[in-house]
Amino acid sequence: MQLKFRGVRGSIPTPGxxxxxxxxxxxxxxxxxxxxxxxxxxxxxGIYSLSQQLDKGKPVDAHIFITHTHWDHIQGLPFFTPAFMRGNQITIYGGLDPVTQQSIQRALAVQLQYSFFPIREAELKATVRYVTLTPGKSVMVGDARITPLLLNHPVLNFGYRIECDDRSVFFTGDYEPLFNIYRPEDQEYEPFQSMVDERFVEVCAFLHGVDALIVDASYTEEEYVFKRGWGHGTYQSGLNLAVRSDAKRLFFTHHEPNRTDMDLDNIYRQLLEQYQNLDIELNMAREGIEYNI
Known part of the structure; x- marks a missing residue:
């Protein structure tokens, strides 16, 4: 498998x-x-730059797996240019929102409403179909097996495990490991902590042995103190997940919009120094960089 990051920023685009x-x-x-x-x-x-580099002389058969429908993860869909070309096939996968009871089709349909976009969904020339996924149930794309895992975030969020060519990749989407909402002196603390611990073991078992683990690492530990419950992980929580799941390579992504290149360089340098004896390859996700997995 070849892996290329087309967008690595969280919340809002940050050109400059x-x-x-x-x-x-x-x-x-x-x-x-x-x-x-x-x-x-x-x-x-980031999906726009991907679409611009596709061979326009060949039909496109694209399989788009949406982790969740927050804007920064779907806002490129209306600009995926193969959707406007006859003969292309686009399949969009995602979950059924338990609150709205809406399928993943809503992610594109809402953006193509009259008030928000000049082209209606009915005007798309490509064949677009939608697949509603069930947690733990795999789907096949050619020889690739893709399995969704429900992960903690303030909206329905799937992490995806992709297995193909004797290699495996897992992407968390936006993910904050569960934490105990009670104080140690509260009666509910111990049973809730047991649930938190069990869930973490389940997640690690699902990820076990992946060749590449791509994690939401939005915050430093110092920042997380003020942003607990916002639905995002830290560099440390990503490392914990990688170690416990025996991942071979770890990619930190979903960089905070206020992080400059210099900030990310400094954080990356500190991580490499602090964990130089760790038997996991650490990477800071960079747009446009391709990796052979």
Whole structure:
């Protein structure tokens, strides 16, 4: 498998001279299998650059897996240009929102409403279909097996495990490990902590042995004190997850919009120094960089 980051930023695009190295587009990851299948994880603004580099002389068969429907993960969908070309096939996968009872189709349909976009969904020339996923139930894209895992975030959020070509990748989407909402002296503390611990073990078992783990690492530990419950992880929580799941390579992504290239360089340098004896390859996700998994 080949893995290329098309967008690594969280919350909002951040173009400009201070984000050139790591990139300013929001979340989008391109995966190519050895047989040529195109799998796309999330459709932030990074999906536009991906669409511009596709061979326009060949029909596109794209499989877009949406982790969740917050804006920074779907706002590029209306600008995925293959959708406007006849003969292309686009399949969009996602969950059924338990609050709205709406399927993933809503993510594109809402953005293509009259008030928000000049082109209606009915005017798209490509064949677009939608697949509602069930946690733990795999779907196949060619030889690739993709399995969704429900992860903690303030809206329905799937992490995805992709297995193909004897390799595996897991992407968390936006993920904050569960934490105990009670104080140690509260009667509810111990049973709730047991649930938190059990859930973490389940997540690690699902991820076990992945060749590449891509995690939401929005915050430092110091920042997280003020942003607990916002639905995002830290560099430390990403490392904990990688160690416990025996991941081989770890990619930190969903960079905070206020992080400059210099900030990310400094954080990365500190991580490499602090964990130099760790038997896991550490990477700071960079837009446009391709990896062989």
């Amino acid at each position: 001279p201070n984000t050139v190295k790591y990139g300013g587009n929001t979340t989008c990851i391109e995966i190519r299998t050895d047989s040529g299948e195109l799998i796309i994880l999330d459709a932030g603004t």
